[in-house]
Amino acid sequence: MKKLTSLLLVLLLTSILAACGGNEETTSDAGDKSAPAEEKQQLKIGATSGPYADMVSNAIKPLLEEKGYEIEVVEFSDYVQPNIALGNGSLDANLFQHKIYMENFAAEHGLELSELVVVPTAPMGIYSNKFNSIDEIEEGSELALPNDPTNLARTLMLLEGLGLITVDGTINQLTASEKDVVENPKNLKLQPIEAGQLPRAVDGVDVAAVPGNFALAAQMDLLSALALEDMPDDFRNRVVVKTADLDAQFAKDIQEVVQSPEFEEIIDRDFQGFGKPEWMVNR
Structure with a gap:
């Protein structure tokens, strides 16, 4: 019985010492993990x-x-x-x-x-299969433009810069609509549609304002536009x-x-x- 008790005490002491050693190793590993990580490659x-x-x-x-x-x-x-x-x-x-x-x-x-x-x-562009220049755009022409406020605001600024319309002061990029137009000397019929549909609209309307990414996705030539946007950064x-x-x-x-x-x-x-x-x- 004494021999058995001694053996159990030895095993218990060995287990405790091993556990202490394991804790020391874990602490050391944790220290390694705190080192700066390598930069992503x-x-x-x-x-x-x-x-x-x-x-x-x-x-x-x-x-x-x-x-x-x-x-x-x-x-x-x-x-x-x-x-x-x-x-x-x-x-x-x-x-x-x-x-x-x-x-x-x-x-x-x-x-x-x-x-x-x-x-x-890629800039917004004014495209037409009917007219060869901005000056040729006729009274009452149908003009398709994006219906989302941000792209619409860009289009209105582009059209104003080309002398086709006048807008009311500063356009809010988040709420812009065709109602911001205060002067429309050629009585253009502004038709807001979903931006992704504008490349197809070029064939169905007189003029269309097409954002550059959608124009390129439809394999349109940016340089064929009647005018391209000089966009701010x-x-x-x-x-x-x-x-x-x-x-x-x-x-x-x-x-x-x-x-x-x-x-x-x-x-x-x-x-x-x-x-x-x-x-x-x-x-």
Whole structure:
């Protein structure tokens, strides 16, 4: 019995010592985990299908790969999921939206999003299969334009700049409507429709104002427009990241490649008609 008791005491002491050793090892491991994590080398960048997915794939991705990154381009068919995916960490960056949309979406969904760099953007265009110039547009012509407030505000400013209408003061980007028009000297029949349908509308109306991304998706030639928008930078698309990642190395590298001469060369070659942001024009 004494021998059995001694054996049990030895086993108990051994178990206690082993447990203490295990705790020390765990503490040491925890210390290692507190060390700074390595910077990301595998990035997922989201973009809407069409010209901006092409811009990521053909211009941004290869330049980042030269820096040693592995890039996966994730394409979306809507304007909601790219920001949701960025907010939940499924993406590291996205490219599809302008400043006003980004700020309102972030506020509505409780997201912390920030722009990284503004990129060349396909402008709104005035298209017609009936007229060859703005001056030829006749009295009472039917003009299709986007029905969503942000794109409609851009269209009204474009039409005002062309002398076709006059609007009432400053247009609210979130509530704009055709009711903002106070002067319409040619009595144009303004017909707001869903923006994605505007390329098809070119064949059915006298004139149509088509946002650049939808024009390109329908394989329209931007340079065939009667007039193209000289958009302010707030309406140009930008690369967006989570605000917490603004100072991350991958974010700095994305900004560097977009602002490189090599990126602009690709834009000039493959994205003709895209309006360049102020930083690119003025450098």
